[in-house]
Amino acid sequence: MGRTALLRRLLLVPPTLVGVAIVVFVLLRVVPGDPIAMMIPPGASTEDIDRLRAAYGLDQSIAVQMLAWFRDLATGHLGTSISLRQNVGSLILGRLPATLELVALATLIAIVLGTALALIGAFYRRRAGEWAVDGIIGIVVAIPDFLWGLIFILVFGVLYPVLPISGRLDPRLPVEFTTQFYLVEALVTGQLSVARVLLSHMLMPALALALPLSAIIARVLKASLAVAESADYAQMAKARGFSRRAVLLNEALPNAAIPTVTLTGVQFTFLVGGTVLIERIFSYEGIGNMAVDAVINRDLPLIQGIVLTFAVLFIAINLLIDILVTFLNPRLRRG
Structure with a gap:
């Protein structure tokens, strides 16, 4: 850009x-x-x-x-909540960090899973490995995030109770935070035991958000890898004796990642909006859960503030993604 x-x-x-x-x-x-x-x-x-x-x-x-x-x-005043009788800006700032941490973790999981599936499908193209990857992508993308959340609660919260099914933090945990970015603060200050508790509460909702996105990333990246692998620079690398794995990782992947970065940035903003149902299902104290309460209570100032916050996030993230794509692709820097 x-x-x-x-x-x-x-x-x-x-x-x-x-x-x-x-x-x-x-x-x-x-x-x-x-x-x-x-x-x-x-x-x-x-x-x-x-x-x-x-x-x-x-x-x-x-x-x-x-x-x-x-x-x-x-003047920077978003109004006063009708149902909670508090400043809307303060309410949003108190809940937004929880949602951003959840969405960031979900995006990271989606990128790792989606990239792994795309590379496996690309490496085993026209073989059983690619068919298996396509089948996994089809199943994962067909199930919405809230249904994944219910499945995870049933399996890992009821049948095999290994993860907490509600809340952001165990209330019995004797810890105080100076910011609302609990996970970031715990990692920065070296409180790894607290970080593990936070991650245990975030894992199921983050996975529920991440799985549909990982399937979309895998589908787009696998198609981009097929195009990149057939390009001249990849063919020249093969002619010089590089293995197919090296060509995929070192030549095709960096070029195929550009459309995937754009997609991930756009989907990140959709994930912020998609947290509404997931946070409600897991009683996660984020802005999505607060948005549901605001709608139920017909809290006009709070709804307005939340929607405006979503709009600011959407614009800011898309602008950052455009800048990042321009950095990755020097040809776009002209003009």
């Missing part, structure tokens, strides 16, 4: 976020349901209801509410 293209992408970020904010704000206001009705106790008077509605600005027109929200956004 050249400087001009990068600048153009950066200039598009503010209007994109404004568009997302407007669409989400309007849609949430026109969808049936009253968040105030979920807050009031039985027998509340009309005056109490009107007072609550005015306190959250819901007695104003949609246009006035939107302008007030944008004024708050300009």
